[in-house]
Amino acid sequence: MGTTQQDTVPEPKYWHLKNVLTRALDTEFAVGEILPNERELAARFGVARATLRQALEQLELEGRLQRRRGVGTTVAPPRVGVAVDHAAHDWPGAAGDGWQSVDCESTVPPAAVAQLLGLAEDAGAEVFAVRRTRVTQGQSVAAETLYVPAASVPALTAMSSVDAPSGPARAHIVLGELQRLALEGEDRAVELGSARADDAKELDRLPGAPVLVVTTRYFVDGATAAVSMATYRADTCRLTFGDAGDVQISHPAEPVGQLS
Amino acid sequence: MGTTQQDTVPEPKYWHLKNVLTRALDTEFAVGEILPNERELAARFGVARATLRQALEQLELEGRLQRRRGVGTTVAPPRVGVAVDHAAHDWPGAAGDGWQSVDCESTVPPAAVAQLLGLAEDAGAEVFAVRRTRVTQGQSVAAETLYVPAASVPALTAMSSVDAPSGPARAHIVLGELQRLALEGEDRAVELGSARADDAKELDRLPGAPVLVVTTRYFVDGATAAVSMATYRADTCRLTFGDAGDVQISHPAEPVGQLS
């Protein structure tokens, strides 16, 4: 079968399958409900598991499904709107912005970051790297590394790894020092990426999971004083700029006229 | 090789493969160069083609590769920065913003859009749907549908499908009418999606290709006067907010000390 009728325009099976499942999700399943397992679904639709999985992958990418190894596949809630320009033109670390400082260490930044900071490439210039996590509505949605060149926080130049407090406390010091600077403005870029191993762990996802990478430049005195690279879970997040955080997106494409 | 030492924590083959290839791309390949075909690469690395493809898929998702059926796999240029807040607080259709009107028709908007516009769901309220394409540096990077309720452009209520000019011309009329309104502000949200068949065609991609969906609400007089849903190619685009458009991201993790 499959060649029973020569499709005039052979639509890929996984594509058709995705559409069928989408419709089913809209009409027959409730959020949180768990679907039959992959082997059974594949059998039910008469396809190989790999093909079924291709459809599920897309649906997960679109935020409609959530799959967890050892557990099963569940219907995902609508994406949460996450404000990215939190009280725009504010330094990170302001109270109650949903971010939690996790750690802080001195490292040589990746080349791309060094470039944004205007640091010479050859010099092994060290910067403070503040790791933070963002939690919204009970789930961690983002992991961030905030790169702060030592030159931006001169008061901390003497802070070596020995005399400084550990982890979160140290992060707080760096953030506190940033607040003293007059922030001129910010700059943002959003692109698709895949989670590095460390980010993935913090986001409770497998390495390689799709993420939205938000790169923010903080300007002080005409120069870039800090750079943030935040990775948001692409499956569960909708990044909002402006008000828009409160909007609730509804999926059901058509009101299926399900009377009574 | 590869099994020379039993990995204490068995790293997936495709993940390791991706890292190897990433390093190779940084050091041994030039932009635009074409890679060996999948069958040969798979053989060279001693894995099944499916596994090799899993690695290539991720690299394409990260914008490092470009694959075209019937042609081959090439090294992708760095992502282009695309300004999303074009002259913020301007109506779409302003001159030289990179958008090209393609078509315009009257349709019933998708439920999600109707909701954003504050239209009753049950009523089959029609709206103008302006289709546009965005071209940057010679390549089309985005496809947009701008939904304009008839109520927002009262002067056009009499415009039926018969007496109106066709396609692009009609789109221009709608956009022109929008310019007359006092735009109060905008609202944006960015999320990951997969290209619908029509968008995919316009973006020169296969259906289901990963896209960044930008939803914009235009406010007039305290209400939403129009909604735009734009899909940007996630593989080739970096969405920028603020200045940031000019920044060039460089990939090579390490300056390979290639003297002379």
Added chain:
DNA sequence: CAGTGGTCTAGACCACGAA
């Protein structure tokens, strides 16, 4: 322990682009 999703294989055929 049993059941789930995640990884991997070795094939096959198809749709498309270019020569």
Added chain:
DNA sequence: TCGTGGTCTAGACCACTGC
């Protein structure tokens, strides 16, 4: 026509979760 990437199959084993 040929070579490419895209789709699909029918298996297998592994890693994780929960009981």
